[in-house]
Structures are given as structure tokens and as C-alpha cells.
Amino acid sequence: MKSKVKLPTVFKYIVLCFWAVIDIYPLFWVLMSSFKDKISVVARPLALPTSLRFESYAEAWVDGNIGNNFFNTIFYSVCAVILIALLSAMAAYALTRIVDMKLGIGYFTLGIMIPVHGILIPCFIIMKSLGFYNTRLGFIILMVAANMSLSVFVLSSFMKSIPREMDEAAIIDGCSYPRMFGNIILPLAKPGVATICTLAFLNCWNEYLYAYIMLQREDIRVITQGIFALQGRYATNYSALCAGLVISILPMMLFFILFQEQVIKGMAAGAVKG
């Protein structure tokens, strides 16, 4: 936009900075508190730490079991994202390129209107009766299913825009459907795949409720459960709790810094999900 700024510019930047401070300060406070010892967090909550002290991190990582939770979460998220990308791309490919089946896509899209909390109890019971309760695989499968709808929706609208002539030429050359998928369509749909991977990764990393009902055993829990347990365990040790929070938040922050455009695009695509 080339228009000259007519708003009182100073006022505008005051508003912008005001909200920026509101956004940053709680996170900054957590970071600063994680460097303090547990007494000065309570005694002087508004002061800056006197030195960079990392003992709270060790405490949270080892005693608080956050280290174990951390690697579990990475493992689940990576597995789930790969499966979501592969399975939803296959379905979207079949329903838009092999056959043109709007009904099939419509079926998957139904899920966009179903809030997870509406199906939490039956999901729990189904997974339990199938023997997936309290297993790593069970949680991964649930995450894949929960993200399927939106992924198929995004990918199928993406694949629809790839020109048809591609397929016809490939078929005439005797290319099989799986090869067409792997060599032609999937590479062309890469931006769409990146969008759904970003979104699914965020969803998996930040998931709490599904994990809470599905993963009881301490050694398979995820990081959101880990920090929640810290809150109970360290009712008086706020610096360890803050260190745990930083450990859980930092990977997503880095992820966001590295893939900023992608994340925002993914979340905007996720906006269709009610």
C-alpha cells in the first residue's frame, strides 16, 4: 500500500508496542525465572536473575523426567507427521487423480466439523478395546486420525489444481499409479504437503488431552503431561517449573522462527476447522 500514514503515527506504534510487550513479557518472565534459584523467584519475582544459572534445567530434565518426555514427544510427532502426510496424500491422490470422487473427499471433510472433545470418550474406549491403550502406537494412531480430515481437505484442493495432462501422458507411457504418485504428483504437491506437515507437527507437540487419557505409564508420557506433572510435583520450586516450561516451549519457538511463513500459512489453512 502506498497511502501515506494518516493515523497519528506515534499513537499507532504505542499501540503496537503495547501489545508486543503484553505478548512477550510473560514468556520473558518465565525465561528469567528459570535462571533464578527457587528462593529468589518467590522473593523477588520482578527482578532480573543475578547470574545465568542452569541447575533448574538439570533438575527439570532429570528429576522432573522432562528429558524422557521430550524425546517421546519428538518421536511421536515425527512418526505421526510422516504417517499423516503419506496417508492423506495417498487418499487425496486417489480421490482427485485416479478417480474423481467428490463424495469421498466430502466424507473426509466431515471430520472438520467434529470437535475432538465430542469423540474423546468413544475414542478412548475403542483404543482400549483394541489393546492400544497406554501404548506409543496408540497415541500416534490417534494423532494421525485426528489430523486426517483437514490434511485430506487441504491436499485434495491442492492436487486438483495440478494439470490433468500430466496424468494422461504418464498413463500412455505405461506409468503405474504408485509410480505416478511418487514421481509426479507428490513432488508437485510439495507445498501443500509442507503446509499440512507444519500444522500436524504443531498439533502433535501441543496435544494434551488425548495424551492425558491415553498415556498413563510414566516412561511413555509426552512433554505437555511432563510440565503438568512438574506443576504438581514442584509446588514450591517455581524455577524448575519455569525451566520445564522453557524446554517445552523452545522447540516450537525455534520451529516458528525457521518456518515462519509456513506456520502462519498452515494455521490459516487450519482456520477452516471448526
Place this chain on the structure above:
Amino acid sequence: MGLKAMDRKRYVNAALFTFPAFILFTVLVIIPVFFSVFYSLTSWKGIGDPVLEGLDNYITLFKSDTYWQIMMNTIRMLLASFFFQVPMGIVLAYLLYRKTRCYKVFRFIYFLPVVIAPIAIGIIFSILFNSDIGPINKLLDVIHLGALKRNWLSDVNVVVNIVVLPQVWQYVGYTLVIVFAGMQAIDDEILESAEIDGANALQMFFKIVIPMSWDSIVVAFVLIISGSLKSFDYSWAMTKGGPGNASAMLAVYMYKTAFVNNNFGRGSAISMTIMLFSALFTYVFKRIANRND
């Protein structure tokens, strides 16, 4: 290869490619909806076979004060987001939309909370508002407003207002991004000609920018409706819904009923009401929003 054989090959391939996604989606998303309906009509406690009991669960819920109290908490969360999150998001989007220095820096900061786990944000806010050690009370002391100090998380009269804060705080940036995308779709020429006609920033905001990005604003509102009705993490992390049910949201009530009290029938009925009210509010809101269009 004949045409028929080719056609068969096509369908077989299509079926094979769709199968894994179809099975997972059907078993863990579609079938559970029907199960939810079924369980909600029983008083199943997790042992033995569920027995149908008609609408008993719903009648009990709708007659209980607890349910409506929690419903009001949930609506309060919804309204807080409607009246703070959306206007704030729109204003910030407009300020960024008008040629702004450091646009990317601001957008990064505003969107940052969106990528953080809601449960983590709930925990952060529970520390900030902790009445003994939290920095909020300390800050009030420092700026000589000690009289405003409260037991934020245990005072029945204020706790629900505190529990709705993290959602507003977290998703202003989300609203901003959605609405900003809507604003970007507006043709620059319209704004330029309005400017030549002497429209000021406020007039352009209300007469052009808001109406022309209305669709995206509606999307932001609709997201809040479903988001509030299924909100769990903040209330759970900050107070576990307490004291009593003073800060419980519908999803917390559903969780406690089903997984703490093992009343899967009643819990399912609550989750059905979450789905139904979510659909109803969205429908009503869209009707109103489009009438004003």
C-alpha cells in the same frame, strides 16, 4: 489391455490408496460420533454392558445448576474472546496493514503465543496470578495498587475471569493473521481513491476495510465459538475447574464426569451438548453476521 481392465485397475488402485486413511478416519472419527450418541443415552459406568435409558442424562444435565453454571463459564470465555480478542486482532491487523515499519517483527511477536501449547500457557498464567508468589500481585504492590490484590485463583468471584484470560492472550495473533489475510485481498485502488476523496483512516477502517474483510472476521468469530466450547487446557492447568466448579469449562466437566467419576454415559451426554451447542451457536452467529452484510 482392454478399457474394462484399465477401468478395473483404476478403481482397485484408488481403493488401495484410500484404504488406510479411510479405515483410520472411519474407526476413530466417524464411528465415535455414533458411539457418543449411543453412550449418551445410557448410564454406562465403564463396566458391564451399556443399557439404554433414553434422554435421562440430558434431562439430569439440563435440570442441574452445575451444568448451567459451567455453561455460563464457557459462554463467559466465548464473550471475553468476542469482545477483546477479535477487536484487538482487527485493530492490530489494520495497524500492520497500513504501511508499517518492522511489520515482520510485530507479526512474529503477535503470532508467537499461538504456537505454544495451551497447557503451557495455562501453567504460565497460573504462576503469574498465584496470589502468594505471582508477579501480578507483586506488581500491584510496586505501583501502589495493593488494594486491587486478590486471591486470583481461589476467589470464587474472580477466578473465572482469570481463567478466560490466557485464551484471549494466546489467540489475538491468530485473529490478526486471519483478518490480515482478508484485508490483503482488498483492492488497493479502492483505498487509494477513497483517500483521494479525503477519507481519513478511521472512515476507511469502518466504511471500507471492515466491510470488505467481513468474511475473514466471521471466520475468526466462528473459530472462537468452537474453541471456547471445547476449551479444556487453561481451566485444567490453572485451577482444575475449581474452586468447586467456579472456573470449570464444559470440556473439563466432561472429562471429570467420564474419567474421574467413570460415568461414561453422562460424560458422553456432556460431549454431545458441546457438539450441538457449538453447531447451534455457529449457525445462529452466521445467520446474524450475514444479515448485517
